[in-house]
Amino acid sequence: xxxxxxxxxxxxxxxxxxxxxxxxxAWWTATGALARSMTRPTQGEQARRFTPTAAPPAPxxxxxxxxxxFEKDARDVADGLYPAVEDGPVRPxxxxxxxxxxxxxxxxxDQRRRRGDGVEVRGAVDSSAYPTYxxxxxxxxxxxxxxxxxxxxxxxxxxxxxxxxxxAMRRRGLSLLAKHWRARDHRDAKILDVACGSGAxxxxxxxxxxxxxxxxxxxxxxxxxxxxxxxxxxxVQANVEALPFADCALDAVSCVYLFHExxxxxxxxxxxxxxxxxxPGGVLVFVDSVQPTDTPDLARLLEAFPVYFHEPYYGSYxxxxxxxxxxxxxxxxIGEDRAFLTKALLLEKPAT
Numbered sequence: 001x002x003x004x005x006x007x008x009x010x011x012x013x014x015x016x017x018x019x020x021x022x023x024x025x026a027w028w029t030a031t032g033a034l035a036r037s038m039t040r041p042t043q044g045e046q047a048r049r050f051t052p053t054a055a056p057p058a059p060x061x062x063x064x065x066x067x068x069x070f071e072k073d074a075r076d077v078a079d080g081l082y083p084a085v086e087d088g089p090v091r092p093x094x095x096x097x098x099x100x101x102x103x104x105x106x107x108x109x110d111q112r113r114r115r116g117d118g119v120e121v122r123g124a125v126d127s128s129a130y131p132t133y134x135x136x137x138x139x140x141x142x143x144x145x146x147x148x149x150x151x152x153x154x155x156x157x158x159x160x161x162x163x164x165x166x167x168a169m170r171r172r173g174l175s176l177l178a179k180h181w182r183a184r185d186h187r188d189a190k191i192l193d194v195a196c197g198s199g200a201x202x203x204x205x206x207x208x209x210x211x212x213x214x215x216x217x218x219x220x221x222x223x224x225x226x227x228x229x230x231x232x233x234x235x236v237q238a239n240v241e242a243l244p245f246a247d248c249a250l251d252a253v254s255c256v257y258l259f260h261e262x263x264x265x266x267x268x269x270x271x272x273x274x275x276x277x278x279x280p281g282g283v284l285v286f287v288d289s290v291q292p293t294d295t296p297d298l299a300r301l302l303e304a305f306p307v308y309f310h311e312p313y314y315g316s317y318x319x320x321x322x323x324x325x326x327x328x329x330x331x332x333x334i335g336e337d338r339a340f341l342t343k344a345l346l347l348e349k350p351a352t
Contacts, residue, residue, distance in 0.1 A: 199227030
């Protein structure tokens, strides 16, 4: 009887997750379309020089991939892998304020895009203590990674960009970890979310593993402050290239949407740093963009992404052999999942 009640509760939660996802998708699809209609990003200089090589995605193929992200998310809730989650503001008034702020900033972003200026932040804030590659206006965003306004606005930007799928996509990594740890007691688990940004995935981890010790790490004080307000989790300011943790200290490390913003020379160092802090038998949850070989039907979108959204290292990321990169660091792939424009890998540090 208890098992039937639990299953029924999960089913109700999954239905609620689908309903919320539908509303969220409609909201951010409309908001993103409005931003594009106001700014016309295809008229920028870089866009005019863009010559795609891949064929446009078939509309039905694109729609199937898009809807699959929401369906996988709801199915995992129904299976009890993690609870139904709220990705954005609960109150309509807060969602409206968030959208208006995003739209107002869209004009600043568009001017930066038209100038081809992706390093404006270097002269705008005192960022000399940070790596050169980090001191950029990724996505042409105002303030780079350095201002509270950027941290507050980030989630709205990515949800508008991906038409409301950002949360569902990144939870492919949460799904892999939850399945892997389904029979495990989480009370002694130590999890670190590196490059945690404004705390979206950190919040997901805390919802799924409430008894585990979970902390976020980021190089940006502004984004760490936002993550702390959002989740109440511990926060560590540090560079992922040199994690301030002892060898073999952690049971799991998550890394979401970081590697496509790292220069090729830095990726092996970061992979080694992540592997070093994992215990034998510990796992890395890796989440990032799909690569053209994963989804040939969507290759045109992947080609266009770094053109319209300042991503100087995305081209090399798209060609990187990720399993080989992590194998060099001593990690092996034990799980994989994809949804729309995101893929997740679960990598294990073999027990010695």
